[in-house]
Amino acid sequence: MREKLTGPKREQALRALPGWREADDRDAITKRFVFRDFSEAFGWMTRVALVAERMDHHPEWLNVYKTVEVTLSTHDAGGVTELDAALAKIMDGIAAQIR
Ligand SMILES: C[C@H](O)[C@H](O)[C@H]1CNC2=NC(N)=NC(=O)C2=N1
Structure with missing residues (x-):
């Protein structure tokens, strides 16, 4: 689980995650989520935050x-x-529930 994803495995993982791409400036993946309004955006962040905390794996994000x-x-x-x-997959799943 803590092994760096590289090469074909990484490409395969990204292909399975629509909208996600390689970050420009570092070894990371990135996506821009656009919701209907602030309330939906922040509601999504709140739900994601609770899962992230349980995973002990935390996003960097800017709202x-x-x-x-x-x-x-x-x-x-x-x-x-x-x-x-x-x-990333969990974030997509929670976003899909909102729309
Ligand atoms: C001590 C604690 O378990 C670690 O710092 C966790 C917390 N959240 C984390 N989040 C992310 N995105 N990467 C990490 O390596 C990480 N490490």
Whole structure:
């Protein structure tokens, strides 16, 4: 779970995560979530935060009104691991429930 995802495994993981891409400036994955309004954006963040805390794996994110820019990496591993792919999938799942 803490092994860095590289090569074909990483490409495969990203292909399974629509909207997620490699970060420009570091070993991380990123996605911009756009909701209908602030209330939906913050509601989503609240639900994600509770799951992230249980996973002991925490997102970096920036919220401006209805947009949330998320960056995921595993600090311990210095890059992207299965934990980031798992949290990304959970974020997508919770967003899908909101719309
Ligand atoms: C001590 C604690 O378990 C670690 O610092 C956890 C907390 N949350 C974390 N979140 C993320 N994204 N990466 C980590 O390596 C990480 N490590």
